Ligand SMILES: [Zn+2]
Ligand SMILES: [Zn+2]
């Protein structure tokens with residue numbers, strides 16, 4: 001009899017648990033995991049926060065403990081808010097691991113890859129110098145991801161864009177092998193590359209060397225280049241796919257690319273004329289003081305000519321003028337940026353766009369720009385960054 005009662009008692013709770021299962025709160029977890037259902041993976045060292053900021057990292061996905069989910073299982077329970085999060089992350093990582101990239105298929109090897117909201121990155125250099133230290137590929141790509149996303153987030157504000165307003169992520173590829181670069185240019189981007197090749201289409205991309213043409217495997221140079229080029233690619237793919245650099249809007253295309261580069265690094269060093277990255281260093285890439293002087297000295301109207309040129313024909317000082325004029329528009333007419341970009345994409349002339357969105361004719365716009373530069377540009381330039 002006693003035996004029977006004991007058995008009944010030991011059976012009853014189990015039956016109860018079975019029956020009441022649908023009512024168990026999924027957000028329970030257990031004591032062991034602090035009622036969260038999973039714990040942070042500690043296999044990512046100093047890059048743990050950086051991993052959280054990207055959508056996918058090929059290196060993190062190889063973690064034995066978390067497979068890139070950044071959360072490890074709690075052995076004590078199968079519930080809790082992070083338990084669910086971990087499951088979702090695991091299936092997302094699995095999808096990304098299985099997905100391929102065009103260069104990966106072409107070159108028949110697994111390439112380093114980081115995906116962020118706006119970018120799909122690949123850098124093949126094993127290491128690069130950063131200030132007095134070295135960075136490995138993994139650190140460098142996270143640094144590129146962070147800086148490019150910082151520029152993209154400013155860009156999104158300026159152009160009232162969300163990630164879904166872009167035709168696709170911009171693909172940024174930096175190779176150390178000339179052969180890889182050439183193959184990618186010809187087979188994927190459809191043209192002989194030279195030092196670097198930008199592709200403005202539904203799936204925008206750049207293929208470039210990380211070890212030549214002024215970049216010299218230096219993290220700061222390469223990341224700054226990536227930020228500058230990102231802006232060209234985003235300008236072409238946001239809201240409507242069209243490149244304005246081959247229309248009479250070179251000042252907008254080039255001015256913008258320099259603007260975000262300067263905003264993040266306090267120095268401009270990227271010129272998108274072939275083979276030009278090595279030679280050009282207009283006023284050492286620090287342009288406020290230089291432009292203030294230039295505009296004071298040169299009284300002839302600049303915009304009537306500047307607003308007729310394509311990106312490829314701009315002289316080095318016109319790069320700086322374009323940057324400064326874009327700087328003026330950002331500071332004084334930020335709401336005009338998006339409609340102006342869309343206007344240029346649809347072949348509307350500057351004259352018409354200025355009248356409509358700046359409410360001035362070209363001469364009046366130039367007077368306002370010159371007055372603003374004279375008043376606001378400092379007597380001394382800001383110190384440029386020395387590393388990423
Ligand atoms: Zn638990
Ligand atoms: Zn990573």
Ligand SMILES: [Zn+2]
Pocket residue numbers: 041042043044063064065066067068069070071
């Ligand atoms: Zn891990």
Ligand SMILES: [Zn+2]
Pocket residue numbers: 228232254257270271272
């Ligand atoms: Zn450029």
